[in-house]
Amino acid sequence: MTYQLPVVDDKALWDTWLSLYQVPSLTVALALDLFESLDAEPDSAEGLAQRRGFDVRGLRALLPMLTQMQYLQLLDGRYQITQTTRHYLLKSSPFYWGGLLNRLSQSLPAHKLLLETVNGERANAAKTRPADSWESGHVDPELARAVTAYMHSHSMAAAIGMTRTFDFSKTKRLLDVGGGSGCFAIAVAQADPEVRCTVMELPTICELAKGYIAEAGVSDRVDTRTVDMFRAAWPTEYDTHFFSNIFHDWSFETCLDLARRSHAALPTGGRILLHELLLDDGSLTPRPAVAFSVLMAMGTLGQQFTLGQLRELLLEAGFHSVEARQTYGYYSIVSAVK
């Protein structure tokens, strides 16, 4: 089945989904007395993490989200409370909304996860995040099925859309690293019958991807390859390495390791493509990327990146000619050449 690009993009769905992380951001701020702390002393995420013993990655996601929602503002590198926060979100105010928000927090699973993320319990607790399975290289079939279907939902339209806005004409063989259901490899193969694509994944996900590839009618040009990207040797016969929503799962250091592995496996002139929701410089906008970072803080070991951060990382790994282009919905592709 050849997939046609829908006549409207899926931004409305992204907005609805990611709005799920707004109320928990607020209720966690109340539970941890963040506004009282920042009223007493405006601070950076790093400074507040140190002062209060919080997880710095959690705060680097949460404080921009609260700024997006206009409860904080960043001045001279330090977050401070806004007038809305002073009147409605400080416990000492007669107009405090805590009675409502604290009760609401009990019915929000994301409140507990975000609270544990920011207070550091989640990093130390039993490894239950999807990224913990990915890091181990073993994803059981049930989790693989659920997570792959989840990713496929938010990536399918972006995959087809990307092939309409990004120039893949130089690509002959594409390696889709951590390709999940294979939707991006499928989209590239459907757009150009000359291209051969491989989904490089963990074993249980490769089995699932085969089904999606068959359903799309491109099994003759898209295959799967079981390679643990952290432990196994990478194949070398590809001119393009494509990573969608992979770098946002990991720390800067782990991403640098992945970029170096990619650089080593590509031929000279080969391209690396990073498909991500980019944060603007300063990391406080746009809202979808800021909210996606909150989700990454809870479920992975990563965060969304700015173009500047990805450029620095790619240059450090040995790539050159770093460029970025908006592709479809909220997504962009950052490209670089070996």
Ligand SMILES: C[S@@+](CC[C@H](N)C(=O)[O-])C[C@H]1O[C@@H](n2cnc3c(N)ncnc32)[C@H](O)[C@@H]1O
């Ligand atoms: C956030 S999902 C992205 C899926 C897809 N690229 C997309 O954008 O929809 C991350 C993917 O990386 C894969 N992955 C994680 N660790 C991996 C590893 N060690 N080796 C290969 N793939 C891995 C996961 O199985 C998962 O499908």
